[in-house]
Amino acid sequence: MSALGCEIRDELDKLRTTGTYKQFxxxxxxxxxxxxxxxxxxxxxxxxxxxLGLADHPDVVAAGIEGLRRYGAGTASVRFICGTFAPHLELERDIADLSETESALTYVSCWNANEAVIPTLADDRTVIISDELNHASVIDGVRLSKPQRKLVYPHSDMAALREALRSCTGSRRKLILTDGVFSMEGDLARLPDILELARAHDAIVLVDDSHGVGVVGATGRGVAEHFGVLGQVDVITGTLGKALGGAAGGYVAATEEVCDLLAQRSRPQLFSNALPPTVACSARAAVQVLRARxxxxxxxxxxxxxxxxxxxxxxxxxxxxxxxxxxxxxxxxxxxxxxxxxxxxxxxxxxxxxxxxxxxxxxxxxxxxxxxxxxxxxxxxxxxxxxxxxxxxxxxxxxxxxxx
Ligand SMILES: Cc1ncc(COP(=O)(O)O)c(C=O)c1O
The missing domain is CATH 3.90.1150.10 (Aspartate Aminotransferase, domain 1)
Structure with missing residues (x-):
């Protein structure tokens, strides 16, 4: 075995002996x-x-099959190079309506969406302020960014968030990042407090609501609905791989300007394929089921x-x-x-x-x-x-x- 092979085998053995090796x-x-x-x-x-049990819902499955029949396997390239399908645009309209934002843009995963939107919004005069328990994809989005400063506040500690905001003198943009529902704890972001602090300090709020959409709020529109602040969050990211059909895919829901900028600038949009039409169609059906049921x-x-x-x-x-x-x-x-x-x-x-x-x-x-x-x-x-x-x-x- 090569030296690299031996090193990798040792690493895998360590995972096995510490009981952290994961099986499929x-x-x-x-x-x-x-x-x-x-x-x-x-x-x-x-x-x-x-x-919501939609992964094998008959409408979701039928819509995916129909999408495959009508549009084939996919765009075979990036949207701006090779075109987009009507279901992409229709899905984005549906997601924007669900999120009460002006617009939405899809990605092949929410992982991609977070890695797209955070570096795009965080320029060199931005301070990023992130909850310590945010999802790995938010953390990696921050890692890929080149802002003026990166601050992390203790989980849901609003006094610490206030302090962090106060310390941002001289920065043009302040970007607060939080999960809507924290995936390992199951608790909700203190969204009303976060929004209030953001308004007081002229900051932008980005909520990753992957575990919130379809789940919390009386009609499953996520943490913003739960707290009665629908339409007040600047940027929402979410996944189509959980409540909304369970296949794959993610999105950014925000203003028209933000979504347009993402379409122009965000690397996972510019250098990666569109959602497969099967997924776009089945996700549309999932959103319809959510609305109807x-x-x-x-x-x-x-x-x-x-x-x-x-x-x-x-x-x-x-x-x-x-x-x-x-x-x-x-x-x-x-x-x-x-x-x-x-x-x-x-x-x-x-x-x-x-x-x-x-x-x-x-x-x-x-x-x-x-x-x-x-x-x-x-x-x-x-x-x-x-x-x-x-x-x-x-x-x-x-x-x-x-x-x-
Ligand atoms: C909070 C959160 N954000 C993002 C993701 C990534 O979603 P996707 O599977 O669409 O990449 C997950 C998935 O586990 C998640 O829990």
């Missing part, structure tokens, strides 16, 4: 409340971002409240939050991985996260809810949690089950 589980059926997993049979899914959002909220309360009643201590992410802190990484393995052995697919994704000692099982989960799935999953919790010493005393 093979799904043999579409993403849904229950999937057939190779080697495990049917398992209940509590670890996907399929929040607010009951799916209510169902997601009910499932989340029920499961969170049932976990508490049985002795677990999930982190509080208003989104569909329910983390249970278990301590060490190896423990989180062991628990998720034991749950999988009992037919419940839920992922354990440890260091370096979350700080050392705060490894967790991250439960994610879906509107597609039926009461019977939730009850079976809860029973497995109680058994595993008891067996692993996480629940010293069983207090009995909760009924739905």
């Amino acid at each position: 589980n093979v799904l043999e059926t579409p993403q849904g409340p229950v999937v057939r997993m190779a080697g495990h049979g049917e398992v209940i899914v509590l670890s996907s971002n399929n929040y 607010p009951d799916l959002v209510s169902r997601l909220h009910e499932n989340t409240s029920w499961f969170r309360a049932a976990l508490r009643e049985t002795g677990f201590a999930p982190l509080p939050g208003d989104a569909a992410i329910i983390p249970i802190i278990v301590g060490e990484t190896a423990r989180a991985i062991e628990l998720s393995q034991k749950l999988l052995d009992r037919g419940v697919f839920v992922t354990g996260f440890g260091y370096p994704v979350v700080p050392e000692g705060t490894a967790r099982i991250r439960v994610q809810m879906s509107a597609a989960l039926e009461p019977v799935h939730l009850e079976r999953a809860l029973a497995a949690f109680v058994e595993v919790g008891h067996e692993s010493g996480l629940l010293p005393v069983l207090k009995g089950g909760a009924k739905r």
